[in-house]
Amino acid sequence: MLDFLAQTLAGKVPTHSAGKNAHLHWQWWDEGILTLAPHQAVEKTLVLSAGIHGNETAPVEILAQLVDSLLAGEMALQWRVLVILGNPAALRSNQRYQHSDMNRMFGGRWQQFPESIETQRACRLEHALDLFLAECEETTCWHLDMHTAIRSSYHPRFGVLPARAQPYDEAFLSWLGCAGLQALVFHQAPGGTFTHFSSEHFNALSCTLELGKAQPFGENDLSQFEVTRQALQALLSGETSPCADSEPLRYKVSQQITRNSDDFVLHMSAQTQNFTAFPKGTLLAEDGDTRYVVKEDSEFVLFPNPNVAIGLRAGLMLTEI
Ligand SMILES: O=C(O)CCC(=O)N[C@@H](CCC(=O)O)C(=O)O
Numbered sequence: 001m002l003d004f005l006a007q008t009l010a011g012k013v014p015t016h017s018a019g020k021n022a023h024l025h026w027q028w029w030d031e032g033i034l035t036l037a038p039h040q041a042v043e044k045t046l047v048l049s050a051g052i053h054g055n056e057t058a059p060v061e062i063l064a065q066l067v068d069s070l071l072a073g074e075m076a077l078q079w080r081v082l083v084i085l086g087n088p089a090a091l092r093s094n095q096r097y098q099h100s101d102m103n104r105m106f107g108g109r110w111q112q113f114p115e116s117i118e119t120q121r122a123c124r125l126e127h128a129l130d131l132f133l134a135e136c137e138e139t140t141c142w143h144l145d146m147h148t149a150i151r152s153s154y155h156p157r158f159g160v161l162p163a164r165a166q167p168y169d170e171a172f173l174s175w176l177g178c179a180g181l182q183a184l185v186f187h188q189a190p191g192g193t194f195t196h197f198s199s200e201h202f203n204a205l206s207c208t209l210e211l212g213k214a215q216p217f218g219e220n221d222l223s224q225f226e227v228t229r230q231a232l233q234a235l236l237s238g239e240t241s242p243c244a245d246s247e248p249l250r251y252k253v254s255q256q257i258t259r260n261s262d263d264f265v266l267h268m269s270a271q272t273q274n275f276t277a278f279p280k281g282t283l284l285a286e287d288g289d290t291r292y293v294v295k296e297d298s299e300f301v302l303f304p305n306p307n308v309a310i311g312l313r314a315g316l317m318l319t320e321i
């Protein structure tokens with residue numbers, strides 16, 4: 001039987017590139033790219049991705065478990081599914097990326113980065129979505145892109161949703177809550193992430209799921225994400241997921257901190273956790289003459305990172321909604 005994760009990490013093309021079992025048929029499209037579909041026609045389409053950043057391994061392990069169960073015929077399937085392990089080269093080396101951050105390159109932005117393994121892969125993944133999501137205007141299409149955060153978070157499981165012209169479907173948001181997400185963060189501007197790409201170009205309902213803190217393969221405590229794995233399993237097989245009553249808190253991005261020069265200084269300690277609150281007037285970062293200051297009564301920091309490449313996001317500030 002195909003071992004999707006092992007084959008991808010080994011960088012080898014599997015002996016058989018397609019197969020079937022009682023519930024589904026599958027096809028290996030390319031390294032780390034697999035499609036699965038039930039034998040009966042279905043209208044629902046799901047892109048399930050992980051490993052866009054190669055050091056974020058817990059979601060890769062969860063995705064591999066689900067794919068193994070599907071390929072073994074242990075689970076029914078009610079969606080057409082495109083499974084993606086985003087950056088196999090970075091997964092092999094347990095690094096966020098080899099050359100440049102691929103999750104800033106989608107929507108054709110890869111053309112503005114120096115050519116690298118990530119620009120080529122972003123182009124390849126866009127092409128895979130072009131083929132797989134061609135009919136999304138008429139059908140239900142979801143994209144769940146699973147990551148882990150670099151820092152600890154006051155909400156260890158949360159979702160980040162791309163800016164979208166139409167309001168989000170409440171059933172989608174409610175599923176995210178049932179999948180154990182404790183907070184939902186709504187972007188207010190377009191970006192180069194994989195979920196922005198699927199949302200903007202195919203009108204998919206897309207969410208970046210952040211599951212805990214990045215650890216190497218084998219060092220993850222997957223019990224923290226069991227609620228998410230169970231919700232994904234139920235979703236794929238068309239069952240209703242059991243749901244806790246607590247609604248995720250909702251935040252929107254109030255401002256982005258960008259590193260624009262070598263003079264950039266972030267005024268936060270290495271221990272500052274995601275969703276730490278800062279009062280109005282706090283100086284957050286400086287970059288030459290640019291000063292990033294809290295403008296609202298209270299703003300919460302997300303993804304603070306002074307070590308990003310010049311021109312990229314060094315943090316987001318949020319307000320509660
Ligand atoms: O912890 C961090 O600093 C980054 C974790 C991560 O990779 N997050 C994603 C969020 C994508 C989004 O905004 O939807 C990223 O930075 O690419």
Ligand SMILES: [Zn+2]
Nearest residue numbers: 053056147148
């Ligand atoms: Zn990530």
